[in-house]
Amino acid sequence: MKTVIEPFKIKTVEPLQFTTRPRREEVLARAGWNLFCVPAEEVLIDLLTDSGTSAMSSRQWAGMLDGDEAYAGARSFYRFEKTVRELTGYRHVIPTHQGRAAERILFSILGGPGKIIPNNSHFDTTRANIEVSGAEAVDLPTEEGLAPALVRDFKGNMNLAALERLLKQQGRERVPLVLMTVTNNACAGQPVALGCIRRVSELCRSYGIPFFLDACRFAENAWFIKTREPGCRARSPREIAREMFALADGCTMSGKKDGLVNIGGFLALNDGQLAQQARNILIVTEGFPTYGGLAGRDLEAFAQGLEEVLEEDYLRYRIRSIAYVVEKLDALGIPVYKPAGGHAVYLDAAAFLPHIPPQEFPGQALACALYLEGGIRSCEIGSVMFGKTDPETLAFRPAPLEQVRLAVPRRVYTQSHMDYVIETIAAVFDRRRELRGLRILSAPPLLRHFTARFEPL
Ligand code: F0G
Numbered sequence: 001m002k003t004v005i006e007p008f009k010i011k012t013v014e015p016l017q018f019t020t021r022p023r024r025e026e027v028l029a030r031a032g033w034n035l036f037c038v039p040a041e042e043v044l045i046d047l048l049t050d051s052g053t054s055a056m057s058s059r060q061w062a063g064m065l066d067g068d069e070a071y072a073g074a075r076s077f078y079r080f081e082k083t084v085r086e087l088t089g090y091r092h093v094i095p096t097h098q099g100r101a102a103e104r105i106l107f108s109i110l111g112g113p114g115k116i117i118p119n120n121s122h123f124d125t126t127r128a129n130i131e132v133s134g135a136e137a138v139d140l141p142t143e144e145g146l147a148p149a150l151v152r153d154f155k156g157n158m159n160l161a162a163l164e165r166l167l168k169q170q171g172r173e174r175v176p177l178v179l180m181t182v183t184n185n186a187c188a189g190q191p192v193a194l195g196c197i198r199r200v201s202e203l204c205r206s207y208g209i210p211f212f213l214d215a216c217r218f219a220e221n222a223w224f225i226k227t228r229e230p231g232c233r234a235r236s237p238r239e240i241a242r243e244m245f246a247l248a249d250g251c252t253m254s255g256k257k258d259g260l261v262n263i264g265g266f267l268a269l270n271d272g273q274l275a276q277q278a279r280n281i282l283i284v285t286e287g288f289p290t291y292g293g294l295a296g297r298d299l300e301a302f303a304q305g306l307e308e309v310l311e312e313d314y315l316r317y318r319i320r321s322i323a324y325v326v327e328k329l330d331a332l333g334i335p336v337y338k339p340a341g342g343h344a345v346y347l348d349a350a351a352f353l354p355h356i357p358p359q360e361f362p363g364q365a366l367a368c369a370l371y372l373e374g375g376i377r378s379c380e381i382g383s384v385m386f387g388k389t390d391p392e393t394l395a396f397r398p399a400p401l402e403q404v405r406l407a408v409p410r411r412v413y414t415q416s417h418m419d420y421v422i423e424t425i426a427a428v429f430d431r432r433r434e435l436r437g438l439r440i441l442s443a444p445p446l447l448r449h450f451t452a453r454f455e456p457l
Helices: 021-030 058-066 075-088 099-110 124-132 160-174 194-207 218-228 237-246 272-285 296-308 312-331 362-374 415-430
Strands: 092-096 116-119 136-139 178-181 211-214 250-254 265-269 344-348 379-381 403-407 438-442 453-456
Touching: 021 362, 058 296, 075 092, 075 237, 075 265, 075 296, 092 099, 092 272, 099 124, 099 250, 099 265, 099 272, 116 160, 124 136, 160 194, 178 194, 194 211, 194 237, 218 237, 218 312, 265 272, 312 344, 312 415, 362 379, 362 403, 362 415, 362 438, 362 453
Parallel strands: 116 136, 116 178, 178 211, 211 250
Antiparallel strands: 092 265, 250 265, 344 403, 379 403, 438 453
């Protein structure tokens, strides 16, 4: 097989900032050993997130100039609405400034005390928005999904038996909707099979419960279905994506991922009454229904991004660029979640640092070590993000996985940047026994990973 090359050439460049190790030590201490608190200027390769960090194409930039900034009924909105309708098939398209705004609107209508909202795995803001509404967010990952070294095709699937049990016990009185996150971000960016989406759809329909996709990375998921699911190879990513959406009743979307834009999101759905309620909330907090917190130019770039993200050359390169890193790390014997997911490389911090127990945050320790070693910023997805301390017994409940996510911004870094990342991880792996855990000095009650302060043990 020939090298899968970046399917673009570079038109505008932005210089990288090189820093020294002593400088990074100073910066990290000042940031309370929390990489979210490190200024981006102090980072060489920024893999904190794939969200809002994409490089836009020349066509998207052209759209930015062409944006119609009318308050009501802008041409850019109608282009955006048409694009989303054609992609998803949903009747009502409600733009929001990003994904969590769509989540907040949806859960403030359907959530509330006593309600339970299941998902294959909720990501951080989704869980937080459900909990803020007073409802309970329940994760139903598969056992395979929680086994980092096991190679299977669709480790992002939902545990269907567990969903069936939950629906049977709680019924539609307590379960106002079922969500499915594609790809599954809390579970190493693993894809969900079309067969699994179909089964969840059937179950939800038999109970009369709405089924929504958390569709941030729908195109990457569609590519995995095309290349792995029997009978799908001859289908286009767009056709597969359309079927995914058709099996659900609506979706929340963060355009900052597979929309290939720096800001933007939407809520799209078929239920007219629910859409009306959502628009009423939108007007109070986001904006008029034809812009929802975005500029006309943002809608223009977003519509264009939704077209480009489904191009086969792009998706082949995108998925290959992650697998390239995972294969190299695996060959070096470095514990990495397998197989490669769609948007990020996930290191298995529990296996990387077996001498650091979950309550001393091995993922956070590893993420900090990668920054000190090579100026690489990654993100802990483990017990800092999802661990809990029981308020009554004070017992520590670790997250199901201790991961470090190196999320790869879309169309931003080249293969040599990734080779540098591999070398840096390998250097830290060689002296892994020297690494120490961390202790939390202060943390807010909700979404603590963003602002908590730590101290090395
Ligand atoms: N759902 C999933 C699965 C996500 O990964 C995110 C964001 C959101 C919803 C919320 O979207 O940021 O536009 O409000 N995830 C980012 C990340 C932040 O780093 O994975 P948003």
